[in-house]
Amino acid sequence: MLDSVLAIKSLRAFNNLPSEFRKIVFYAEDSQSQNFISDLVKEISLKLDHKISYLTSDPDDTIFIEAKNNPNLNAFYIGTGIVRTFAFLNLKADVCIMTMPDLDSFHLKKSKAYPVHYLYIFHALLSTHSIYRHGAFDAYNTIFCTGNQQMIEIRETEKKYKLPKKNLYKDGYRPLEFLINKNRLYEKKMTTVLKILIAPTWGENNIFNFCMNDLINNLITAGHHVHLRPHPMTLRDNYKKIDTIKKIFSDKENFFLQEDHTNRDILFESDILVTDWSGIGIEYGLGLLKPVIYIDIPKKNLNQESYKINITPIETKIRNEIGEIVKISEIHKIDQIIKKVMKKHDKSDLRLLRNKYVFMKNNGLNKSARRVITIANACRARNQKDILF
CATH class of the missing domain: 3.40.50.2000 (Glycogen Phosphorylase B;)
Structure with missing residues (x-):
């Protein structure tokens, strides 16, 4: 009960933020997710001075400590139950970045309230068509790939099932770095x-x-x-x-x-x-x-x-x-x-x-952070023409 109350209050605080804090939103499903997105969060918010919101289902996420000393970062706990489901269905953000496959396949759905651009970051150097469920990445607009193999697999999957082409970016793999x-x-x-x-x-x-x-x-x-x-x-x-x-x-x-x-x-x-x-x-x-x-x-x-x-x-x-x-x-x-x-x-x-x-790039983290910002800016410009926050 207390967990749900905390999640509700936190979600209200997130929804009341100025829209500039909802241009780039990260979501961490659990403590393991942090390992794959925390460096990107720091690079965007601290080094590149852009505002970020971070939603998490881990009450002990270290992001809450980091947010205290980072004016560009707001962190919110949304739990794992109905509050999280509601948050996803009503999300108003230009870009949402996650490491969670199967978006829109089970209980966590794409937003029905806003044209969110969903960006996926891999949490393993594995295949896209064998280890993951069928359609695991179909709901994503952009995928940051770890290596050329994943790009080939995704393009072949799109061709086989006549899916819209996703934006694929040569990201690399920060845990390997x-x-x-x-x-x-x-x-x-x-x-x-x-x-x-x-x-x-x-x-x-x-x-x-x-x-x-x-x-x-x-x-x-x-x-x-x-x-x-x-x-x-x-x-x-x-x-x-x-x-x-x-x-x-x-x-x-x-x-x-x-x-x-x-x-x-x-x-x-x-x-x-x-x-x-x-x-x-x-x-x-x-x-x-x-x-x-x-x-x-x-x-x-x-x-x-x-x-x-x-x-x-x-x-x-x-x-x-x-x-x-x-x-x-x-x-x-x-x-x-x-x-x-x-x-x-x-x-x-x-x-x-x-x-x-693996895509091994000099200054790869900074390049990936800048790509996220570029995508977010493009989405914000498009959305401001069509919808008001």
Whole structure:
């Protein structure tokens, strides 16, 4: 009840803002969303001196602290229930920027009160036609793409389903840039023991549901330091799996469980990653230039019509390029496989793949921020001719 009251008051405050604060609006679905839009928010509001409104469904969003010291930024909590649904249906903004797919497909709809221009920013270096549901991006006007592969997939999807052409922008991927920059400065602790990071995806098709116990046991027995970093969604929705792992391995001195996702040190400390179909494999390999082991479990596919787009998803074809695919039946040989992969590992090959799959741009954040402003200005000029706020 208190949550709804807070959301209602916050939404009223947002709707009472001068229209200049509703030219550019960001929406964060949860704490993870912040990782993909916060840099852009700061660049637009602080460096480029433009006013921004930020709607969030996370009551603990750090944006509330930042807004106190940023006169160009207003932040509002709109909850996850009926207040949020109402806010979306009645949104009056020139541009709304989100990392949430499936707009207009479920409970969150496009505005019926105003011709909002919707802009999507990706939260993973993955395909657009396999990992996401069919029609996940159809409601968006502009999409900021991480690499050329996504642009090709989107254009092919538009052609196949006779969809209006979206505005596609060569954005790049800021979380990858963060990893690259942080890795340059990070002072890794030297050790003779291999530090192995296990980071599975979430949902039914992940290592937990196939071979996690055998995998950890084989690596621990081989004497490696094993760091398990479950996906945030697994921590939230399926903690029983974590409890089981704790009971079995918590007494092992070379097993470490990381539940705090705000601490990323293990990404830089580790020598190799073991994952499944998680997008972290691509980020780890291309960002940190380290090898990746992929446990070959069934692929997660949310789009039953993905076969109609005759393009191999990036998460499928890149696996053999940045690491090694290991069958479940080969888990007992994981130590030998890791040693082989580490021996043949070449950073220069991964650096070439980074430039192949991701838009790597000098001063990319500033360019993306300026593109957002350009779109917002164009939308504002168009809307002022047709409608008054």
